[in-house]
Every structure is written in C-alpha cells, then in structure tokens.
Amino acid sequence: MNLNKKDKVKDFFRKDGFYLALFLCLCVIATVAIVTTKKNNSLEENNTAQNEFTLNIDEQETSEAKKQNAERVEEDITNELVEAEEEESDLNVSSGTNTEVIFSNPINGVISRGYTYPKPQLMSDGTSRNIRGIDISAAIGSEINAAAVGEVKEVSSKVEEGNYVVIAHANGLYTKYTNLSNDIRVNVGDRVTEETVIGTVGNSSMIFTNDQFGEHVSIEVQDASGKDLDPTAYFTFKED
Structure with missing residues (x-):
C-alpha cells in the first residue's frame, strides 16, 4: 500500500511536475514584467515633470528678459525725448526766458x-x-x-x-x-x-x-x- 502511494507521487511529479514548474516560471516572469513596467512608467512621469518644470523656468526667464529689454528701450526713448525737449526749450524765444546769454562781437571793427x-x-x-x-x-x-x-x-x-x-x-x-x-x-x-x-x-x-x-x-x-x-x-x- 505504501509502495503504491510513493509510486503515484513519483508518477505525478514526473508527469505533472513539468507543467507546475512551467506555471511557476510564468508567474515569476509576469511578476517581473509588471514590476519593470511600473518602474519605467514612474521614470517617464518623473522625466516629463522635470521637462515641464525646466520649460516653465525657461519661459519665465525668457519673459523676464523680454520685459527687462522692453523697459530699457522705453527708458532710452524717454531719455531721448527729454533731451530733445531740453534742447528745444534752450532755444525757445516765443515768450522769452531769463537764461543769461553773453554775446560776443561777431566781427572785428x-x-x-x-x-x-x-x-x-x-x-x-x-x-x-x-x-x-x-x-x-x-x-x-x-x-x-x-x-x-x-x-x-x-x-x-x-x-x-x-x-x-x-x-x-x-x-x-x-x-x-x-x-x-x-x-x-x-x-x-x-x-x-x-x-x-x-x-x-x-x-x-x-x-x-x-x-x-x-x-x-x-x-x-x-x-x-x-x-x-x-x-x-x-x-x-x-x-x-
């Protein structure tokens, strides 16, 4: 009786053990694939977030640079207008000014x-x-x-x-x-x-x-x- 049980167990492992081992290998492979996929997705998400963060910084820096350039141009134009107005006012004789001007003799004689x-x-x-x-x-x-x-x-x-x-x-x-x-x-x-x-x-x-x-x-x-x-x-x- 005991001999028959042992023989049956041996027959089981010889016949069905291969399929069991195959099943276990497939499970291991599937588990590894799932874990790897999750890691890759996580890395891609991190890379995407990093790229978006970098782009945002670049856009902010570009906008700030454009703003500074615009301010400099506006300031230059304002200074030029002020200088032009000052030059014009220097020679404004429509109402007269108190500016002191010393005349030089324009010719000898x-x-x-x-x-x-x-x-x-x-x-x-x-x-x-x-x-x-x-x-x-x-x-x-x-x-x-x-x-x-x-x-x-x-x-x-x-x-x-x-x-x-x-x-x-x-x-x-x-x-x-x-x-x-x-x-x-x-x-x-x-x-x-x-x-x-x-x-x-x-x-x-x-x-x-x-x-x-x-x-x-x-x-x-x-x-x-x-x-x-x-x-x-x-x-x-x-x-x-």
Missing part, C-alpha cells in the same frame, strides 16, 4: 554809425530813416560769426537791409546781421555757435549803401516780441 531808434536819421536824399542797429566798419568779404549759440530763424533779403540773417537765442533775444554778401553760409533751422561763420560783409543794401556809409555790416538786437533794442548794451564794440 568799430562802430561807424550808432543806434538812434526811434529817432529817425536824415539821409543825403532828404528822406529820414530809422537806424535800428549799429554799423560796424569792416572790409567787404570779412567773415561774420554768430554772436552766441542759437538757431537760424530767417535768411532773406530786402531793399533797405540787403541780404540778412536772423538768429534766435536762449535768452529770448534775436540778433540780425544785414548788408551781407551773397556768400551766406547758413540756412533756416541751423544750430550755430560763436564759432559759426554765417556769412561775409557785402554791399547788398540799396538804402544804406557802402558808398554813403562805408563798407560795413549792420547788427540789430530785438526782444521776443520784435521790439528793437540798443545793441551797444550787449556788445563791446568801440566807437570810431
């Missing part, structure tokens, strides 16, 4: 005819003329500089004044240079300094001619409203 306005002066032909500036004796062709920093407001010609240039200055005053030659070297809108040659002495006035008054340039000074002022209060020319 002496006063050959003084300022008499509003008292008219009798001319050789019997007519009377207002002398609104001072005549500076100077040879034809002598260079004439601007009296101070300013902006050229007018370049033109009239019978009485001949060729002339008008310059606006930061203190609300205008200087006017008449009886110039055709060699005028500035244009309306030009910014000038005491170093700027605006033209040369000529003989273009048809009224105050060089034949009657000698070779000269006439210099006038006006305020912002166009009122004539005595140039000798602003220049240091000596009288002839």
